Amino acid sequence: MTTAPQxxxxxxxxxxxxxxxxxxxxxxxxxxLCTEIMFQGILLNLVGMGLMRGNLQGQxxxxxxxxxxxxxxxxxLAIVVMLYRRRGTLDAEKWSLMRG
Amino acid sequence: MPSQTYAIWILLAPLxxxxxxxxxxxxxxxxxxxxxxxxxVAAALVLALMLFGQIRAVPEEARADIFTRSHKIYxxxxxxFGGLASLKWFDFEFRIDxxxxxxxxxxxxxxxxxxIYSSGYMRDHHGHPERGYERFFAFLALFIFxxxxxxxxxxxxxxxxxxxxxxxxxxxLIGFYYPKPSAAAAAKKAFIVTRIGDFGFAMGIFLIFWxxxxxxxxxxxxxxxxxxxxxxxxxxxxLLFCGAVGKSxxxxxxxxxxxxxxxxxxxSALIHAATMVTAGVYMVARCGAIFTESPTAMATVASxxxxxxxxxxxxxxxxxxxKRALAYSTISQLGYMFLGLGVHAADAAVFHLFTHAFFKSxxxxxxGSVMHAMGGCIDIRRFGGLAKGMKVTAFVFWVGGLALxxxxxxxxxxxxxxxxxxxxxxxxxxxxxxxxTALLTAFYTFRLIFIAFHGPLKLPQGVEHxxxxxxxxxxxxxxxxIGAAGAGYIGLQHGGKLNELLRTVLVGRLEExxxxxxxxxxxxxAMAMSGVLSAxxxxxxxxxxxxxxxxxxxxxxxxxxxxxxxKNKYYIDELYDAxxxxxxxxxxxxxxxxxxxxxxxxxxxxxxxxxxxxxxLRSLQQGAIQGYAMGMVIGLLVIVVAVLSAT
Numbered sequence: 143m144t145t146a147p148q149x150x151x152x153x154x155x156x157x158x159x160x161x162x163x164x165x166x167x168x169x170x171x172x173x174x175l176c177t178e179i180m181f182q183g184i185l186l187n188l189v190g191m192g193l194m195r196g197n198l199q200g201q202x203x204x205x206x207x208x209x210x211x212x213x214x215x216x217x218x219l220a221i222v223v224m225l226y227r228r229r230g231t232l233d234a235e236k237w238s239l240m241r242g
Numbered sequence: 243m244p245s246q247t248y249a250i251w252i253l254l255a256p257l258x259x260x261x262x263x264x265x266x267x268x269x270x271x272x273x274x275x276x277x278x279x280x281x282x283v284a285a286a287l288v289l290a291l292m293l294f295g296q297i298r299a300v301p302e303e304a305r306a307d308i309f310t311r312s313h314k315i316y317x318x319x320x321x322x323f324g325g326l327a328s329l330k331w332f333d334f335e336f337r338i339d340x341x342x343x344x345x346x347x348x349x350x351x352x353x354x355x356x357x358i359y360s361s362g363y364m365r366d367h368h369g370h371p372e373r374g375y376e377r378f379f380a381f382l383a384l385f386i387f388x389x390x391x392x393x394x395x396x397x398x399x400x401x402x403x404x405x406x407x408x409x410x411x412x413x414x415l416i417g418f419y420y421p422k423p424s425a426a427a428a429a430k431k432a433f434i435v436t437r438i439g440d441f442g443f444a445m446g447i448f449l450i451f452w453x454x455x456x457x458x459x460x461x462x463x464x465x466x467x468x469x470x471x472x473x474x475x476x477x478x479x480x481l482l483f484c485g486a487v488g489k490s491x492x493x494x495x496x497x498x499x500x501x502x503x504x505x506x507x508x509x510s511a512l513i514h515a516a517t518m519v520t521a522g523v524y525m526v527a528r529c530g531a532i533f534t535e536s537p538t539a540m541a542t543v544a545s546x547x548x549x550x551x552x553x554x555x556x557x558x559x560x561x562x563x564x565k566r567a568l569a570y571s572t573i574s575q576l577g578y579m580f581l582g583l584g585v586h587a588a589d590a591a592v593f594h595l596f597t598h599a600f601f602k603s604x605x606x607x608x609x610g611s612v613m614h615a616m617g618g619c620i621d622i623r624r625f626g627g628l629a630k631g632m633k634v635t636a637f638v639f640w641v642g643g644l645a646l647x648x649x650x651x652x653x654x655x656x657x658x659x660x661x662x663x664x665x666x667x668x669x670x671x672x673x674x675x676x677x678x679t680a681l682l683t684a685f686y687t688f689r690l691i692f693i694a695f696h697g698p699l700k701l702p703q704g705v706e707h708x709x710x711x712x713x714x715x716x717x718x719x720x721x722x723x724i725g726a727a728g729a730g731y732i733g734l735q736h737g738g739k740l741n742e743l744l745r746t747v748l749v750g751r752l753e754e755x756x757x758x759x760x761x762x763x764x765x766x767x768a769m770a771m772s773g774v775l776s777a778x779x780x781x782x783x784x785x786x787x788x789x790x791x792x793x794x795x796x797x798x799x800x801x802x803x804x805x806x807x808x809k810n811k812y813y814i815d816e817l818y819d820a821x822x823x824x825x826x827x828x829x830x831x832x833x834x835x836x837x838x839x840x841x842x843x844x845x846x847x848x849x850x851x852x853x854x855x856x857x858x859l860r861s862l863q864q865g866a867i868q869g870y871a872m873g874m875v876i877g878l879l880v881i882v883v884a885v886l887s888a889t
Contacts, residue, residue, distance in 0.1 A: 161871075161875055164868075164871055165868055165871055165872060165875065168868075173867070234866070234867050234868070235866065237865075237867070238864065238865035238866040238867070
């Protein structure tokens with residue numbers, strides 16, 4: 143039986159992995175996947191918090207977030223495809239137009 | 243038709259022509275632009291003649307009333323600030339009297355001839371118009387409009403508007419060949435030098451307004467107006483005279499007029515005869531009521547006139563540029579006019595203005611015709627004997643020259659003689675200067691004629707033969723030569739109509755103001771004397787330049803010092819250059835340096851602050867996604883740490 147702290151610990155690890163990947167990778171798809179990983183980390187946190195409170199509300203919100211994440215994934219992938227068609231590359235560096 | 247209706251249309255005709263040519267000249271009219279200008283000026287001339295007829299028809303007893311009336315067209319503007327609302331309105335008003343009439347007829351008849359002449363002059367030998375043909379006619383029409391406004395003006399402010407418009411148009415026309423640096427410089431010089439005089443003129447107007455509270459001629463020249471000026475006549479008159487000195491190119495502000503020869507010849511004719519330099523004479527004549535109140539001012543006007551007349555005549559003798567010699571002659575003749583004004587003979591001065599307009603415009607047009615035939619060359623050392631090829635030009639130059647020399651029974655003779663006779667009655671030294679100048683005038687005029695038109699044929703390089711100009715140029719010259727020969731007869735002192743008419747509005751004739759001053763010489767004797775002097779001048783020119791050309795060279799060599807002095811125009815241009823132009827130039831350079839190295843540096847320091855801030859902050863906006871993400875993560879960490887440390 144997994145406990146709430148365990149779930150939240152795994153969630154935190156997932157989130158940190160996502161952040162690290164997002165910051166270090168330049169490939170748009172990988173970066174996109176990293177955001178998804180961060181999402182899942184947050185999701186596990188929500189479920190864990192629900193367990194701590196002793197009701198199902200956390201899992202209900204988690205399901206909602208999953209749906210939203212799916213929709214957002216479709217949208218995000220479409221954008222990535224469009225960007226790829228414009229530049230012919232998935233390198234995020236190619237889209238930084240400002241020379242700060 | 244009431245007289246102000248005439249006046250309005252006299253103004254509108256050339257103005258409309260100018261505006262129309264300006265609007266459609268480049269698109270539709272091009273080489274037909276002159277028709278609009280000719281039409282506008284001709285219409286104005288016809289109206290001016292009708293107006294003059296109306297002025298003449300005013301019965302004797304009504305003159306004093308009608309001629310001092312101001313014809314108000316509309317209320318123009320009200321000077322002053324909120325608290326001074328009780329001040330009078332300045333009206334857009336006309337003054338219509340014989341002086342205005344004479345000036346209008348003079349200006350417009352000479353202008354019409356010049357405009358017609360220009361339609362032939364502003365073309366090459368194949369009849370193609372020069373570059374800027376339509377611009378030329380638009381400016382010409384505007385120039386004529388400005389001069390008409392100047393002479394019609396019924397108050398000082400409107401007079402000043404016309405005055406400045408004339409200055410502007412002269413700038414535009416002298417600088418007509420603006421790609422040429424000398425033309426651009428001459429235009430600037432004409433504008434700036436006359437502005438110096440205008441400053442005094444403006445001060446004079448302010449003074450009048452301050453004393454009288456009104457600038458309308460009808461009030462200022464009335465008994466009530468003059469009473470308020472008591473004690474101030476001399477400064478007012480001298481300040482007004484400053485403006486006249488600038489505009490009419492008198493010493494010491496004469497330097498712009500010879501340089502104005504850079505403009506096309508018809509412009510010179512217009513400036514010298516009708517639309518510019520006469521403005522000063524007109525203004526002093528118009529303000530005679532103020533000038534005659536101040537003996538100091540009258541003496542100044544007369545002396546400046548006499549000295550200028552002599553001084554310019556000596557320079558004219560040594561010039562080899564035909565147009566420049568004529569320009570100095572104009573300065574000299576204007577000096578005569580001021581001499582006339584200064585010796586209480588304003589009617590004679592205006593009469594001389596009238597005759598001078600005809601013969602001087604004629605001479606300039608003839609000089610332009612010579613220049614046109616010589617391929618732009620005007621130096622009399624490089625051509626000669628042109629009379630054989632250019633019969634009409636030579637003939638009209640003779641007529642104009644005789645009139646200018648004051649040869650008996652031509653126009654210049656009558657008017658010059660009247661001025662000199664009046665001068666005799668006031669001051670013997672001034673009259674002697676005048677008579678000597680008359681001799682010099684005859685000499686320098688015929689020096690030009692004998693060198694340029696007689697003797698063996700000599701042509702500048704690149705010109706095969708001297709050919710006569712086109713009819714568009716010769717016909718106006720012939721018409722003007724009729725005026726130059728005969729214009730004197732309508733103003734003769736004895737039985738002349740013009741002077742009688744002028745005297746009804748011009749203040750001050752010898753008899754009224756200096757009753758004790760007996761005539762030194764009878765009018766007939768004075769007349770004979772000026773005739774003889776003129777003949778001596780012509781004959782000596784003939785002898786020196788036709789019979790014994792060596793004399794001129796020998797004389798120039800024997801008197802090298804004075805000759806060089808006079809030939810270089812008494813080094814006045816150099817003097818002004820050293821005393822005024824250079825220091826001002828240096829001051830300008832200093833100000834430029836100050837602006838560039840001090841003010842700019844200061845501004846650079848002030849602007850450095852936002853620039854430095856921007857430099858520091860711009861790395862936040864680098865545009866890379868990871869950078870923003872990093873920012874968010876750091877922000878998140880900060881929040882987490884803050885929350886944890888709070889609990």
